Amino acid sequence: MSVGTVSSMPLEPQGSQVLAQDGNAMVLSMGPQHPSTHGVLQIMLEIEGESVVKAEPEIGYLHTGIEKSAENLFWTQAQTVIERMDYLAPESNSLCYALAVEKLLGITDRIPERAQQIRVIVAELTRIASHCVWLGTHGIDLGALSIFFYCFDLRENILDVQEAAGGARMHPNYVRIGGLQADLPDGHVERLDALLKKFPTRMRELRAILQKNPIWQDRTIDVGTVTPEQAVAWGLTGPALRASGIAYDVRKAFPYSGYENYKFDVPTRTEGDAYARFVVRLDEMEQSMRIVQQARDAMKAGPITIDDAKIAPPPKEAIALSMEALIHHFKVVSEGIRVPPGDVYQAIESPRGELGYYVVSDGNNKPFRVRTRPPSLYNLQALKGIAPGNLIADLVVMIGSLDPVFGEVDR
Amino acid sequence: MPSPQTPPMDGSAIDPTALRPPIKDAAIERIAPAELRTRLQALREDGYMMLLDLGAVDYPQRVPRFDVVYHLLKMPVAAATPDQIGTPQRYRLLCGVPIENLSLPTITDLWRNADWAEREVFDLFGITFEGHPDLRRIQMPTHWEGHPLRKDYPLRGPAKERSPRPPFANKSNLVAGTPPSGRTAEALQQQVALRQAQDRKEEPKA
Numbered sequence: 013m014s015v016g017t018v019s020s021m022p023l024e025p026q027g028s029q030v031l032a033q034d035g036n037a038m039v040l041s042m043g044p045q046h047p048s049t050h051g052v053l054q055i056m057l058e059i060e061g062e063s064v065v066k067a068e069p070e071i072g073y074l075h076t077g078i079e080k081s082a083e084n085l086f087w088t089q090a091q092t093v094i095e096r097m098d099y100l101a102p103e104s105n106s107l108c109y110a111l112a113v114e115k116l117l118g119i120t121d122r123i124p125e126r127a128q129q130i131r132v133i134v135a136e137l138t139r140i141a142s143h144c145v146w147l148g149t150h151g152i153d154l155g156a157l158s159i160f161f162y163c164f165d166l167r168e169n170i171l172d173v174q175e176a177a178g179g180a181r182m183h184p185n186y187v188r189i190g191g192l193q194a195d196l197p198d199g200h201v202e203r204l205d206a207l208l209k210k211f212p213t214r215m216r217e218l219r220a221i222l223q224k225n226p227i228w229q230d231r232t233i234d235v236g237t238v239t240p241e242q243a244v245a246w247g248l249t250g251p252a253l254r255a256s257g258i259a260y261d262v263r264k265a266f267p268y269s270g271y272e273n274y275k276f277d278v279p280t281r282t283e284g285d286a287y288a289r290f291v292v293r294l295d296e297m298e299q300s301m302r303i304v305q306q307a308r309d310a311m312k313a314g315p316i317t318i319d320d321a322k323i324a325p326p327p328k329e330a331i332a333l334s335m336e337a338l339i340h341h342f343k344v345v346s347e348g349i350r351v352p353p354g355d356v357y358q359a360i361e362s363p364r365g366e367l368g369y370y371v372v373s374d375g376n377n378k379p380f381r382v383r384t385r386p387p388s389l390y391n392l393q394a395l396k397g398i399a400p401g402n403l404i405a406d407l408v409v410m411i412g413s414l415d416p417v418f419g420e421v422d423r
Numbered sequence: 424m425p426s427p428q429t430p431p432m433d434g435s436a437i438d439p440t441a442l443r444p445p446i447k448d449a450a451i452e453r454i455a456p457a458e459l460r461t462r463l464q465a466l467r468e469d470g471y472m473m474l475l476d477l478g479a480v481d482y483p484q485r486v487p488r489f490d491v492v493y494h495l496l497k498m499p500v501a502a503a504t505p506d507q508i509g510t511p512q513r514y515r516l517l518c519g520v521p522i523e524n525l526s527l528p529t530i531t532d533l534w535r536n537a538d539w540a541e542r543e544v545f546d547l548f549g550i551t552f553e554g555h556p557d558l559r560r561i562q563m564p565t566h567w568e569g570h571p572l573r574k575d576y577p578l579r580g581p582a583k584e585r586s587p588r589p590p591f592a593n594k595s596n597l598v599a600g601t602p603p604s605g606r607t608a609e610a611l612q613q614q615v616a617l618r619q620a621q622d623r624k625e626e627p628k629a
Contacts (some may be wrong), residue, residue: 071539071561071562072561072562072564075562075563079572080572081578084578115448116446118444240499240500240501240502241500241501244472244473244498244499244500245500245535246535246536247473247474247475247534256502257501257503258502258503259504259505259507259508260498260503260505260511261505264505265509265510265511266510278505280502280504282502352442352444353436353439353443354442354443354444355439355443355480356446357448357494357513357515358448359475366475368475368476368494370476370478370492370494372480373439374436374437374439375436375439380439380480381480381481383476383479383480385475385478385494389539390539393536393538393539394536397535
């Protein structure tokens with residue numbers, strides 16, 4: 013019996029099973045229902061004993077056609093489905109899409125300062141919440157169970173703050189084209205302060221549990237090492253790239269939403285292994301909180317949406333008093349906004365790396381094409397390069413440390 | 424304040440990339456498929472070491488119909504600080520692909536991460552990449568027909584005959600279907616009685 017080659021395997025649900033065996037080599041299908049693949053990922057493995065000879069990730073199990081759906085919705089409605097791509101950091105998707113559309117509309121400079129500051133706060137809190145899920149699940153993969161509860165406690169505190177602002181825990185659809193859906197509620201600054209006060213303690217605990225833990229270090233140091241050349245060749249971005257020594261951060265390189273006004277460092281490591289990615293993400297969480305603190309201090313009262321009723325519907329109070337405002341509201345909701353023809357590429361630093369949208373408008377009230385550059389897709393693809401030669405147990409570490417989100421990989 | 428919005432031109436623009444407002448997001452170049460590889464190779468030697476993304480757009484009324492879009496980023500391949508990176512240059516190559524010849528040369532030998540991106544363009548638009556080591560569907564199932572992100576592909580997929588109901592589902596159904604009087608309790612009782620009588624008739628007599 014010959015060993016089936018990985019590439020001839022079809023994209024069909026197969027479960028974890030041995031598909032072919034010849035002497036010491038065998039083909040094993042890991043996933044798509046596997047607890048440590050962080051979603052519906054199938055990896056076709058050619059293994060020799062416990063070592064991986066070849067790994068071929070198979071994706072597409074969560075393909076929901078979000079890009080196609082977006083083409084059939086109004087510009088404002090499309091944001092709702094686009095926000096569901098990266099379900100661990102929904103605000104980063106909607107922010108990037110809003111920025112892209114605002115560029116096409118030519119209103120980037122007219123977004124009020126308060127809206128930009130709140131956007132930064134929301135985006136950075138999302139980053140911390142997303143890293144919390146990453147660390148919790150990464151810890152569970154490696155047998156460190158208690159970290160999960162510490163992470164999810166912090167995440168829950170952050171989601172409470174997000175819910176107070178946007179009205180929903182997971183997909184608030186708070187960032188809108190032209191500004192925000194609503195202003196922050198009363199007492200929000202106090203909520204932020206409570207979170208900012210709790211954060212350093214929580215962070216010390218997270219570090220104390222894992223960073224100097226010899227078991228954790230044994231499992232992650234020198235595992236899944238990515239050199240800078242490999243990282244660039246595979247198109248890695250975000251913490252995965254910065255752990256290899258290249259300090260490329262979209263917030264520094266192409267500032268958006270006023271990131272140039274905040275003081276923060278870009279944490280980097282040079283080792284490029286799973287431990288380096290772990291430390292970079294932890295450092296990043298602290299930098300994010302630093303940004304939140306600065307944005308919170310800089311916030312002043314003011315408008316939160318652009319003063320253009322053809323783009324953002326007027327506030328409810330105005331509708332009650334002005335006929336024109338009512339008509340504008342009706343038109344924006346029932347007919348959608350129109351965006352001048354053109355194409356634009358807009359990127360932001362999502363928790364996973366450079367999230368980009370290539371948006372094309374043909375002048376109509378629906379996006380003509382929304383092509384996503386999902387950071388998870390490119391980060392996960394690097395698994396093909398770094399997995400061979402390692403143990404299967406270390407493969408789990410690598411997947412965890414690359415932090416893929418399958419809503420975004422498959423879209 | 425006047426709105427920057429412009430009403431659509433005759434419903435929609437045929438080639439929006441030609442009408443784009445002056446947005447400084449990347450250096451943009453349009454290129455023919457024959458020159459694609461040499462141009463990309465030259466850009467790579469020029470320091471554009473990272474292939475950010477590769478995607479496609481379908482412009483049904485335009486000739487050539489498809490655009491394959493390459494996003495490149497100037498990136499060092501050694502450790503670098505944020506100051507050394509600064510604001511790296513982005514480069515966008517647009518390559519028109521006519522419907523008659525849906526084929527482009529692959530760039531997987533130049534950038535390894537083009538692998539999945541090219542597979543996705545093949546899967547969702549039907550553009551093949553010559554020389555790709557493993558060109559098969561990536562998002563849709565292997566046996567899928569059609570390329571969903573084309574503009575002429577219906578949103579809810581092609582109309583198909585409904586698959587027949589499995590036998591067990593038919594068996595539990597009432598024989599005569601929904602009675603004309605609707606699903607009232609009385610009508611259902613009648614139906615059940617009818618069905619029971621029929622079952623008794625079908626039972627082999629001992």
